[in-house]
Amino acid sequence: MDPINFKRHRFPAAVIVQAVRWYFRFTLSIRDVEELMAERGVEVSREAIRCWVIKFGPLIAANLRRNRPSPTGRWHLDEVVVKVGGRRLYLWRAVDDEGEVLDVLVQKRRNKHAALKLLRRLLRxxxxxxxxxxxDKLASYRATMKVLNLQGRHRPGGMRENNRAENSHLVIRRREREQQKFKSQGSAQRFLSSHGPIYNAFNLQPHLISRAGLRTLRGQANDAWAAATRAA
Structure with missing residues (x-):
């Protein structure tokens, strides 16, 4: 993993990392993170936290992404409408059958070109x-599978067959409400690209494992975060 350079910042690396973790790990706004910091005696402005999120979020996410095991070969793709800056856009999302977020892409269209862009990014x-x-049964997926010669592996179905991807959207819907809609396509894409790997690291699904297993996985997630945020 690449160590992160926190030099020339007024606050120590531990404070910056904690603020970034809270913002991406939980459904919190920048103002919420500011108040949590203030409760702990750290007076930092919302603008400083926003800059930390933009600067360090992608670096931490890239480190986490590099250290994750390979996803499974069964992928679930879905798209939903989002309002970004008053415009109607489409959030394309891909997860594997264990809930691992593979990619998230904000696009202007819901057509073959958009589906092809997502699939090519995934394969690469x-x-x-x-x-x-x-x-789902969107015709654009069938056309895309023909271009990529994946027709034999395509499994179009209804909502029930694609519940894995449908449920994966819920986390982003909650975040969208907390942020009172994304402000621009670029800011939405930046947030979602960083959010995915961080979400994967802490998505432990505690309802499926024992308490002892949860403690083990939680410790592994914290170790992965510590390694990904190691200062230069």
């Missing part, structure tokens, strides 16, 4: 040839 970033690609 994961380096995998999927065993199956589960989608």
């Amino acid at each position: 970033s994961t380096g995998l040839h999927p065993e199956a690609v589960v989608t």
Whole structure:
């Protein structure tokens, strides 16, 4: 992992890292993070926290992404409408069958070109040839699978068959409400690109494991975060 350079910042690395973690890990606004810091005796402005999130969020996410094991070969793709700056855009999302977020892409269209862009990014970033690609019945997916020669692996179905991707949208919907809508396509994409790897690191699904198993996985997640935020 690449160490992160926190030099020339007035606050120590531990404070910056904690603020970034709270913002991405929980459904908190910048103002919420500011108040949590103030309760702990750290007086920092909202603008400083916003700058930390923009600067260090992608660096931490990239380190976490590099250290994650490869995703499974069964992918679930879905798209939902989002309002960004008063405009109607589409949030394309891909997860594997264990809930790992593979990629999130904010696009202007809900067509073959948009679906093709997402699939090509997935193939390039994961380096995998999927065993199956589960989608809804949008015709753009069928056209895209033909271009990529994945027709035999395409599994179009209804909402029930693609529950994994549908449920994955809920976390972003909560964040969208907390932030009172994303302000621009660029800011939405920046946030979502950093949020995905951080969400993956702490998505432990405690309802499926024992308490002892949860403690083990939580410790591993904290160790991964510590390694990803190691200062230069």
